[in-house]
Amino acid sequence: MRNSFFTILILALIIAISGVLSIYSSTYQKEGAWQDIHLRQILWVTIGLVCFFIVSGLNYRKLWDANYFIYGAALFFLFLVFVLGITRLGAQRWLKIAWFNFQPSEFAKLAIIIFLARYFSRKSVDDTSLLSGKFGIFRGLILPFIFVGIPMFLIIEQPDLGSGLMLLFVFVCLLYLTNVRLKYILTFLTLIILPLPFFWHFLRDYQKQRLLVFLNPNIDPLGAGYTIIQSRIAIGSGGFFGRGWLSGSQSQLYFLPESHTDFIFATFSEQWGFLGSSLLILLYYLIIRQGFVIAQRTQDTFGRLLAYGISLLLSMQVFINIAMNMGLAPVVGLPLPLMSYGGSSILVTFIALGILVNIDRTRTVF
């Protein structure tokens, strides 16, 4: 029982430390405010760890009660981004709170998972069976989708297509895990996929560009395709053993943009090669596997769905981010959990892991 606590803690700590090392290596040659960015990341990791300890001690069932408050807060912050959010790299994703920038979409992901987990694990008053088994198409699909759709729309409008689609993915996965009929899910998926060509017109120009260069980065090697090309070069030039700590030319001479945030995997991979990168992927897999194991041995439906949701969210973020680093997925603004620089992502990930640990800790109560 204490096992999962330490396993997750150690795994997360190793990943976070390698993240700090990568951030340091990619920014130590830059001047001015960039130089202490790794210190700020250390601070975030420390705060994250504190949150992890606190959350892992709080009973997760309290989330059940706080559900509407959390959902409401997430919506509120997302609205606030529209009004007060600061614009960086062409997207309005951040709220300036005191001395740091807060990214509500990170928080919203967790909020949605909590909301859906609760929604699908309600029981009728007189019966101990789950309500979700009896859900029709409206209550099983449309209603929850409206609840997911509002924050999703707000996030996509920021614009942050990656995080928005992440919500959609979590939604579909949780639908799949509850007893909602397969028929509904398939209908839903068809409804999403069919009008995709139509959605093309709603994409922003840069998003279209990114999708096009995903298909062929060389159509615009100095513009939209530049990042993918440089990131692939960075990863590939690592070879088997990598170029060594602080000797990656791609990330240290700034050929690779966003080398400390979204493209930190490329930075890491250039320096540690195939060996280090596959170990890192393995570490991520072990954390996610730990989440699945916790989900499987939890009897409480809410806890189970919550654990699945968190693990799936993590795995999908890791997959999309690393795949886009390798040019296997289009470039979307998704950070690599635990590694990329950014307070919101680090905090939310540690809190999510804390919830996971707590689910495992509390399960014997039932």
Add this chain to the structure above:
Amino acid sequence: MDRKIILNFFVIFMFIALLAGLFNLDLLQGSKFRKLSDSNCIRLISQLGARGNILDRNGEVIVNNKISYDVMVLPQDLSQIGPVLTKISRILGISTNELNAAFKKNFISASVPVTVASNIELKKAVALGEYKAEEPSIIIAPKPLRNYPYGALACHIIGYVNEIDRWRLTKLEDYGYKTKDIVGFGGVEEKYDYYLRQEEGGLSVEVNHRGKFMRVLGFQAPRNGKDVQLTIDLNIQKAAEEALSGKKGSAILMDAQSGEILALANYPNFNPAVFVNQRSKISRLFNNPDSPLVNRAIGSSYPPASIFKIVGSAAGLELKKINLSTTYVCSGSTMVGRRKFACWDTHGPQDIYQALAHSCDIFFYKTGLLMGAQSIHDYALKLGLGRTMGFELPYEVSGFIPSPLWRKINRFQNWFDGDTANLSIGQGDCLVTPLQATNMIAPFANGGYLLNPYIVKAIGGLDLSAKKKKLTAVNFRKSTLDVVTKGLRRVVSDKEGTGNVLSSLPVAVAGKTGTAQVTRGATHAWFVGFFPYENPKFIICVFLEHGGPGHAAVVCAKKIIEEMSLKGLI
């Protein structure tokens, strides 16, 4: 199946896909990406060494290098280029538009300096250098260029330098030659290009994504090419070229004992500097109908005419078809079969000495008919005709000596006595190069040895003459050599001798003239000889293309020898 297990597999599949992608990038395509990564951040800035000098036998410079200056601009900040170019144009006196056009044409990337003007004078380079403090983007790069202090002198020996062509590139790629390399064409520049060639050195530097210099990764000093010392004596070369000037043809002076070429002059000639700084004139050189680029001394062959009588007399004496008492009466013509073969004059009774001195055709017709065509052919080959001699300059041709067998096989025709008669006076299909003619007479000057003519004495200070000097005995009887040598002397000493003009020289000359009939235009004039007669040191060969009778060549040779004795070179 349980939905949870399916989801589990889905996640496992995702991570396996990531590992596969990583495997592909790192291990399958790793080396490609490593190269791309290096080309991202490593820049080479080359520094040129100087091509080796070409010296004459006394160490005097025939070709060297002068420093020229290129003005380059480092285009780190494109908005600054305009004012910088204006400044440069003010100093150089070149219009801004021209500089701008050059800049646009040569621009590669922000980290590579762009050449905007080349070959500027030292004064202007210094003036621009003053500006460097306030405009650090101006770079003045010294570049060694070929310099020809004597202009066209010895141009066919030297050759010229130019950008490498496609054919040479495919041939030389494996030896480290690259596109746009400057290589030698023709002459020593081509043949010894590998030694003369400088080794490019330079800096390899690391730059960041803006092309900003980060640090130096390595430096290799450029290396100059090796100097090539020739056997040419510049004074003799000058004398030969002066005597030849205005007359199409070539003149060769060779050391009679060692085979060192002391002078090798051709006219028309060209100035190799044209290829360095007057490139607009190049096409005129190539289109000139007189083909000034051809090295006539080795690159084209001509009928030898009467100088071939040296072969005839040596062969006749060796084969004992004639001796000192053999006398034929020259009545101006003789019948060979049903055709009448004329002599150029009526000489009366002629023995071997007189026949050589007067160049009597009748004597050699008859001697030739006695020996037969095959013997003449064989002796011609013994004297080095009819094949290349592996001379050091490129594009040597072999010349040609016909024989009955050759005619049968290649022309499907029979060989007639008339052909033998023609061959014995060096007419017909017979062709020799001036250098072959020079070597042909060597055995009579040095007591029976064919030489291996050579022109490069030392490379990079290493003396090669011991290796190059090669004597081939022709194995003629001493009496034969003596008789022919005396006969050659009589060409000059006899009052009636065809080369009598030379008798007024302070030095005793022996030799043979020749007047080659050609199908169209004036005759070719030949003179081959050696001097001083008692103790031969020099072999001289003068050939004038369409230069008239052999006398013209003798006059030319006289000028050269006079000049040499005036300068005390003999």
